[in-house]
Amino acid sequence: MGGNHFGTIFTVTTFGESHGPALGCVVEGCPAGIPLGIDEISQELQRRRPGGGGPATTRIEADTPELLSGVFEGKTLGTPIAIMVRNTNQRSGDYDALKDVYRPGHADWTWEAKYGFRDPRGGGRSSGRETLGRVAAGAVAKAFLGEYGITIQAWTSSVAGIPVPDPEELGFDLEEREKNPLRIPHRETAAQVLGVIEQIRSAGDSAGGTVSCMVHGLPPGLGEPVFGKLDARLAGAMLSLGAAKGIEFGAGFAAAAGRGSTQNDQPIPASLQGLPREVPGVRYQSNQAGGMLGGISTGMPLEFRVAFKPVPSITKPQKTLDRRGLVRELIIQGRHDVCMVPRVVPVVEAMTALVLADLMLLHRGDRIGT
Numbered sequence: 547m548g549g550n551h552f553g554t555i556f557t558v559t560t561f562g563e564s565h566g567p568a569l570g571c572v573v574e575g576c577p578a579g580i581p582l583g584i585d586e587i588s589q590e591l592q593r594r595r596p597g598g599g600g601p602a603t604t605r606i607e608a609d610t611p612e613l614l615s616g617v618f619e620g621k622t623l624g625t626p627i628a629i630m631v632r633n634t635n636q637r638s639g640d641y642d643a644l645k646d647v648y649r650p651g652h653a654d655w656t657w658e659a660k661y662g663f664r665d666p667r668g669g670g671r672s673s674g675r676e677t678l679g680r681v682a683a684g685a686v687a688k689a690f691l692g693e694y695g696i697t698i699q700a701w702t703s704s705v706a707g708i709p710v711p712d713p714e715e716l717g718f719d720l721e722e723r724e725k726n727p728l729r730i731p732h733r734e735t736a737a738q739v740l741g742v743i744e745q746i747r748s749a750g751d752s753a754g755g756t757v758s759c760m761v762h763g764l765p766p767g768l769g770e771p772v773f774g775k776l777d778a779r780l781a782g783a784m785l786s787l788g789a790a791k792g793i794e795f796g797a798g799f800a801a802a803a804g805r806g807s808t809q810n811d812q813p814i815p816a817s818l819q820g821l822p823r824e825v826p827g828v829r830y831q832s833n834q835a836g837g838m839l840g841g842i843s844t845g846m847p848l849e850f851r852v853a854f855k856p857v858p859s860i861t862k863p864q865k866t867l868d869r870r871g872l873v874r875e876l877i878i879q880g881r882h883d884v885c886m887v888p889r890v891v892p893v894v895e896a897m898t899a900l901v902l903a904d905l906m907l908l909h910r911g912d913r914i915g916t
């Protein structure tokens with residue numbers, strides 16, 4: 547099976563199935579000497595953890611990471627970093643009834659069409675639980691980017707069509723985000739969404755939403771102008787997540803209805819953006835482009851949004867086919883998120899960190915001098 551490896555220099559391979567003994571990752575290409583401890587990794591995993599998503603989720607897992615290699619006395623060695631998380635709360639019996647039917651909205655039939663054999667317990671490797679390895683690897687990438695002052699912040703920006711006010715307009719106070727289980731940086735909207743999620747749960751249904759992400763401190767010049775565009779790499783990373791259905795950068799799809807005169811960001815001297823006079827180069831009056839032009843970072847904050855469909859496992863009865871081709875009525879048992887959007891927030895951050903760490907290292911080989 548291919549496609550378990552991501553990146554060019556700073557790379558990650560994830561392993562494990564939802565209901566196997568363990569999941570995890572091997573990170574390669576991380577430079578030596580980066581401060582990294584189990585606490586940073588653990589903290590990120592706790593943000594992704596089922597049961598950490600409050601009322602939107604029902605499966606409870608401890609998700610305690612074990613750091614197997616690559617770190618000595620709190621610093622990376624430059625060797626492969628292996629991180630493992632044991633599955634402790636699988637309840638695989640919940641899936642007995644599903645082994646011969648194809649769940650609507652899941653990869654059951656496509657997996658079988660491709661491989662001819664599958665692990666039906668919780669979606670196996672197609673499970674959202676695979677993202678655990680990505681989040682652990684993302685913690686390593688974040689530690690590396692932290693050395694350059696690069697910060698990545700994602701948040702729930704809509705659920706079930708209810709938009710969350712832009713944190714930039716609210717003064718970018720993302721502290722509120724970690725205070726509520728929906729990762730919505732706006733208390734009133736979070737309360738409204740909680741009510742709607744309860745209604746959706748009672749109806750045996752599920753909800754989707756969007757995650758917004760901003761990166762600050764990114765230098766200009768990251769990304770490659772043709773196949774390795776920054777936007778193309780981020781899109782590939784985000785659309786590799788289960789349930790991801792689209793991504794937009796900066797003004798996004800709305801730009802298609804705009805005019806050049808309103809969509810072009812005007813270059814201005816860096817000093818006019820409140821930066822010290824000696825900061826060289828260009829800044830932009832606006833950021834409709836979302837921090838990149840021609841696939842290369844502009845030095846402005848990176849801004850994008852990812853859309854996630856409602857999780858396919860719903861308790862409402864659904865019609866489907868079984869392996870013999872017979873129509874069956876399906877009622878999915880077990881523990882499933884009503885809305886996985888809050889849990890995918892740290893995953894979006896992790897994938898962003900992996901793309902950017904790789905591009906930072908690739909950029910070093912792009913030209914001589916500074």
Ligand SMILES: Cc1cc2nc3c(=O)[nH]c(=O)nc-3n(C[C@H](O)[C@H](O)[C@H](O)COP(=O)(O)O)c2cc1C
Pocket residue numbers: 651652653669672673674675677787788789790855857858859860881882883886889890893
């Ligand atoms: C972090 C995360 C958590 C997820 N949790 C669930 C879940 O609890 N229930 C569910 O039915 N799908 C969940 N999914 C989505 C499914 O894995 C995904 O929709 C399915 O594999 C089909 O793939 P596709 O939607 O990308 O086509 C989750 C995805 C991610 C990334």
